[in-house]
Amino acid sequence: MTNTYRRLRTEMEPFLKGMNRKLKSSRYLSPNQIETFGLEVQSELNVYKEDEQLHGFFVIIDFIYEQAQQDGKWSSLERRLNPFFDTVTHYVYTASFSKSKKLKARFAKMLGTYVVQSMRDNDAPYARLFSAYMKTFSADQIDKLDHYFIGQDMHNASRSFCIAISYFYLYIGKESQAMVLLKQASPVLASEAEAHIALLTQRERYEQVLRWFDTFFPNKSDKLGTLQEYYDQSTSLHDSSSIQYETWDRWLKAPSFKRFKTLMSHYSTKQKELVLDYLLPHLEERLFNEANKLVYIQILLEKEDFERIQRYFLLNEANPLELHEQKQLLLQRLAEARPELSLPVYHQFIIRLAEKRSRKYYVEAAEYVDKLAFIYRRLNEPHRYNQFKQILLKRYQSYRAFIEELKRRESNINMDS
Incomplete structure (x- = not known):
């Protein structure tokens, strides 16, 4: 509990007690009454600075x-308070938090913290609010929350926490972790798993949908309610020769491109896409191993996933001089x-080589500059190459040997041709 939180709790006490009395004064609160209370909260928070509004909300x-x-x-x-919490969050988030990048990031972080702090309390509202707003968070905020959750012991977490965070894991593509966490909440009601199943169906993960049904609703004679449509759709669209993910889990322990080709040869185009969607993220977690890197790039070369290829080089190849064939x-x-x-x-490779401050690396860096010039010529953007070249010469003007190597090659590069 921060000093700001303590101060605001003291300053806001009259308002807090008054609002608490209003919420308890009637057996039933109409939607209009709840909206009125939400606006009162928004008005109360508006007198504070942005950061204080965030603390005041909590x-x-x-x-x-x-x-x-x-x-x-x-x-x-x-049944009265949860709609009140939903309405307050909606008003404050829409009017304030969502309009400030900094405040939105703080909201995501603080909400994630409250979710973890209350993980053993099944009634706490934070997990439910997290599920409602997590899709509004930026990729960077999602990534930070993922790293934060990794360090938490969730073994004794409440059902509401497990359901909410398993959906978060599913949303970011960690299907195995999502299933493990949801198992902690078993037995799961159809209504509690509907968002999970809907997301898998939306992503056309029909094989996974059927696995989730087998895990959480093994007795198909039971009425599935709103889930029945998802089950029927996945059953009809699922390819008759199902994908054996256990086989691919074993493959991941010792990746081999030859075996990859053999296993993939039996699949339809749709199944191949499903396998690659499953494999590549897992393989990316294993790129610390050179043998795994070579298998990964062979797959990328065959698949021609150019965005992934770019990301691979930017994140995983620190020494351009040691690039395998x-x-x-x-x-x-x-x-x-x-x-x-x-x-x-190419920009990154040139910088990394120049920073090595050795003639061997300067020569290689200059080679990449030549290749870069060719690419810019193909793109018909010589001005961009010239801009980069001028920045390079200015930045490394004290690297005499490197500058000499670049100038020695200038006559070979005619950007106007």
């Missing part, structure tokens, strides 16, 4: 929830097929 949610629990009345108030071939293919995507790779 002060209000905390106070109202804690009072209901302390009075032993949560079960009777839940297959990697050189991959980079060449990228430059030929998608020259615009290859530019950041």
Whole structure:
């Protein structure tokens, strides 16, 4: 609990107590009443600075929830308070948090923190609010939350936490972790798994949908309710020769391109796409191994996933001087097929080589400058090459040997031809 939080809790106490009385004063609150209360909260927070509004929001949610629990009345108030929490969050997020990149990032971080801190409390509203707003978070915020959750012990987490965070994992593509966490909430109701199943269906992960049904609803004679449509759709669209993911899990322990080709030869085009969607993220986690890198780039070369090829070079090849023949071939293919995507790779390689401060590396860097000139010529953008070249000469003007090597080659590069 921060000093700001404590101060705001004290300053806002009259408002908090008044709002708490209003929420408890009637057996039923109409949607209009709840909206009115939401606007009152927004008005109360508007007198504070942006960052204080964020803390104040959590002060209000905390106070109202804690009072209901302390009075032993949560079960009777839940159907009133959860819509109130939803409305307050909607008004404050829409009017304030979503309009400030900094505040939006802070909201994501703080909400994630509250979710973890209350993970053993099944009634706490934070997991449900997290599920409602996580799709509005940026990729960077999602990535940070993922790293934050990795360090948490979730073994004794509540059902509401497991359901919410398993959906988060599914949303970011961590299907195995999503299933493991949802198992902790078993038995799962159809309504609790509907968002998960809907997301898998939306992504055309029909094989996975059927696996989830086998795991969480093994007795198909039971009424599946709203899930029945998803089950029927996945069954009808799933290819008759199902993908054996266990086989690919074993393959991942010792990747081999030859075996990859053999296994893939039996699949339809759709199945091949499903396998690659499953394999590549797992293989990317294993790129610390050179043998795995070579298998990965052979797959990329065959698949011609040029965005992934660019990302591979930018993130995984620190020393351009030691590029394996297959990697050189991959980079060449990228430059030929998608020259615009290859530019950041060549820029990065040139900088990395120049920074080595050795003639051997200067020569290689100059070679990449020559290749870069050719790519810019193909793109008919000589001015961009000239801009980069001038920046390079200025940045490394004290690297005499490198500058000499670049100037020695200038006569061979005619950007006007």
